[in-house]
Amino acid sequence: MFGGSKDKAGGSVLARVPKSTFRAHIADGLRAAILNGDIEPGAQLVETTLADQFGVSRGPLREAMRQLIDEGLLIAVPYTGTHVVGLSVDDVREIYSMRVTLEIFAFEQIWARRDQAFRQGLVARRDALTACIDAEDDAASIVAELQLHGFVYEATGHKLLIRTWESIRGRLQLYWAAHHRAHGIRGPRRDGHDRYVAMALSDDFDALKSEITDHMARGGRQTEDFLRGREAGAAKHA
Template sequence: MSLLNLKPINKDRTLRANVVEQLREAIISGELAPGTKLVESQLSALLGVSRGPLREAIRQLVDQGLIESIPYTGTYVANITVKAIQELYSFRTELEQFAFKLVWENRGEDFRKELNSQLEKLTAAIKSNNKEAAIFEELELHNVVYKHCGHELLQDSWHRLRGRLHLYFTLHQQAHNRTGPYIDAHDKYVTLALGDDLDAMLNHVTEHMQQGYNKVENLVSDIRSHLP
């Protein structure tokens, strides 16, 4: 049995899990704009689900920072603020540096393969001008690093950020309708990630994040001007 490469089956086929997935998708794709009020009765009808599982799903998304809830008043798609963006990027910098420190001595052939393969997918998506895919593949590229750390807590933490990050990317893309100069940046990222200089990589992470931050920095005002 050398082909014992089976993924753990997802037994979580509860309604709640499906609702989480659907809502998450709707939010990070921009379909549900930030600040939108989520009325339980409407949503439950829309999803063909009772309010019970819906509420449980909402609780989960609140913990992921995608939804804000005020008791007896309402639940809203998380609003975007400058501070939230700053925090996300500074925090993410620390997380990713930690990830590289962890993975550095354990980078094997599979790590290298996955990273390169993911870079190709990202490049292809950008070249074909498929913006949604480009966003997804960029996040997947970074995800490779976290996945190979073998650090569940770190991975969970990253997954928590990922949703909001995805949302910011989407909103930025919708506001400017251009993908930006991603390719070169990620070429260097991967090269360094497969190289021998950890410090150089860590510095590049800081720099890489700073670039990303600069891109979405004006998101708040951009959005206000685009969707008045």
């Protein structure tokens, strides 16, 4: 997946990319594999195995895993093992309640500064999401939805807020991916996003607040029904 490790295998695709460090690339690769569902929730990640797969030593791999642990995607037990987290109903509920708060805060920050670029960017991402939904491409729609919301956070320029969003985004994506694999279609949320963007561009802040609250409540509910079934087996995170 990465460089042919010790150069021995010669020309791998991106053999020489010492532009930055290995750790970042490994973290990205691992995260992608987890969020993509290649590694299922609850699965154990063995350092030596992964190190071989990525063609690196355990050192950088360890640091990459530590990063994913901080992001809330992995859970490690000393001397025992590291597993992909399985989100519980409460976890998902927490994520959604947090999103309501953070996103309203984001709009507070940017409300007076919603210029043309912001409006265009928001509409463009809504259209992209709509296209994915119409095409019934769930994987793409997950990414598109994350980018729609992420655009709002980015627009605030509030570094701490963005950082916080990013710390939640992974878990949200993890949940959506699991939901999608188990349930198939994530549901026709097209209307919801249209309303969301319309409110975001309106001049009625209170209406937007309500819309965000409802938006999340809908997503959360649609969610819990599905999760309630698998309450037992999944590994809890700390």
